[in-house]
Amino acid sequence: MDRVVIVGASAGGLAAAETLRGQGYCGTITLVGDETHLPYDRPPLSKQILSGEWDTDRLPLRARGDIEALGLDLRLGRTAIGVNVQDRSVTLADGEMVGYNALVVATGVRPRRLPGGDGVRGVHVIRTLDNAVALREQLRTARRIVVVGAGFIGAEAASVARGLGLSVTMLEPAPVPLAHAVGEDVGRALTQAHRGHGVDLRTGVMVREILSRDGEVTGVALADGTVEPADIVVVGIGSHPNTEWLEGSGLPLDNGLVCDAFSEAAPGVYGVGDVARWYNPLFGTLMRIEHRTNAAEQGMAVARNLVCEGTRERRPFAPVPYFWSDQYDMRIQAYGHLRGHDEVVVVEGDLAARRFIAAYRQGEHLVGALAVGMPPRAVRSWRGAIAARREWTVIPARSPAGTAPAA
Known part of the structure; x- marks a missing residue:
């Protein structure tokens, strides 16, 4: 070779x-x-x-x-x-x-983009260094920011903007942000974190297009015909x-x-x-x-x-995926494959306090664990259990996940 x-x-x-x-x-x-x-x-x-x-x-x-x-x-x-x-x-x-x-x-x-946003000053995605630097410069003088999409990128951008004192509106088409990945109850708990920090988070809302005048963004038009004004629009709707x-x-x-x-x-x-x-x-x-x-x-x-191509030394790539997100004073950490889970339960802590560990089941096995506000060592031990395909019946004493405050 x-x-x-x-x-x-x-x-x-x-x-x-x-x-x-x-x-x-x-x-x-x-x-x-x-x-x-x-x-x-x-x-x-x-x-x-x-x-x-x-x-x-x-x-x-x-x-x-x-x-x-x-x-x-x-x-x-x-x-x-x-x-x-x-x-x-x-x-x-x-x-x-x-x-x-x-x-x-x-x-x-x-990043995926929205109609009307190409070439418009004040419309941003976050993928590259140049993207982030351009957005950071505009955040210094903006007052109103609209974040489209309440996934992890949108949530992190909203968190930073609120920390800088901006008025933030976050628009999300799903009834509960991130429910497809982390479950509805955990999604509601994370939703409450944004609202508790002053974000105007609206769920079940569809954005039709980005509006502009003379090459400058002015806001977003919603599917119901209403307009949300903005100095900056951050688009975080997937990739x-x-x-x-x-x-x-x-x-x-x-x-x-x-x-x-x-x-x-x-x-x-x-x-x-x-x-x-x-x-x-x-x-x-x-x-x-x-x-x-x-x-x-x-x-x-x-x-x-x-x-070692062509030898018996080749090994399949079979990791326990890991990701983290920082939002406000929360560190969110997760191990495993959470999507498509059959059940999620809180095994430690409290959803309402946003300090907990949730475990995820698919079939008869533990497939994931997500922690909010917990030290890294508290969730790291779950990685081994996921890698070992631990049977769900031996997971520690569990409590229902439905203790989150209403969204």
């Missing part, structure tokens, strides 16, 4: 490159990234960077010298637009074709996996690059991070995880499998 091409220069792509070198791979590693920045950490964008707590110089995942020491063929500010799996080559936007022996697809996702450049290649695409338990989509082609929809044998299902920890772990796993 003479050249590995990694398309996507964020946490997953960098982890793959570092692990390849750490495993003794001496061939060429071409790392392609469409941003000009060195690989940087994304979770702080909607937290510490947006609030101004951090300067941007804290974001790089590695110092420039450490990147240079890897001996990479680094192609920053370059975009991949196609791949030929028969010829094993990647085409870049400037027409250059880069051959590979193995290809790692780590192109991530891009699209960046797979367009793979279309026509013959690679399996369905809500991401579809991969097997080894994160392999086709011979010599692997998926890493947010763009990969792989079979996790621990939970027996395909999953696509948009969390930084998963991207780094999958990048490392793919690199190890590449080095």
Whole structure:
């Protein structure tokens, strides 16, 4: 194997490159990234960077010298637009074709957008460093912000804006925010946190389009015909996996690059991070995880499998996913696969006080645990139980999850 091409220069792509070198791979590693920045950490964008707590110089995942020491063929500010799996080559936007022996697809996702928002000043998404810096600058002079979507990105943006003293309205189409992921009772508890901090959170509300005048945002129009004025609109309504450049290649695409338990989509082609929809044998299902920890772990796993390709040393990628979110004074942490659960119960603490651990059941097994306001060690111990496929009947004494205040 003479050249590995990694398309996507964020946490997953960098982890793959570092692990390849750490495993003794001496061939060429071409790392392609469409941003000009060195690989940087994304979770702080909607937290510490947006609030101004951090300067941007804290974001790089590695110092420039450490990147240079890897001996990479680094192609920053370059975009991949196609791949030929028969010829094993990647085409870049400037027409250059880069051959590979193995290809790692780590192109991530891009935010979904609303009609009327393209090119309008004051309309923001949060995905890149440039996105976060632009929003941070406008937050300094704004008074009214509308956040569309009460998922984790929207919730973190609302939390920062309230901390800066802005008037915040958050609009969410679902009756209970995040209920599809964490359950209705936990979702209601998190909803109350926003309202308790002065956010005008409205559920069951559909946004029709963003309104503007002379290129400046003025508000959002709702499906019922009402208008919500705004100086800033933050759109947090989910994302699209960046797979367009793979279309026509013959690679399996369905809500991401579809991969097997080894994160392999086709011979010599692997998926890493947010763009990969792989079979996790621990939970027996395909999953696509948009969390930084998963991207780094999958990048490392793919690199190890590449080095021992064709041997019995290859191992399936079967992690217990982990994510966290900081909102107001709350640290939210979760292990496992919470979506599609059959039951959720509070095993410690109190929903109303927003200090609790909730456990999630699917079938006869524990599949997840979520903690709010608890020390990391309190929820970390649940990771092992999830990895061991602990039977639900041996979970500690449980109490109903329906003790949250009404939304």
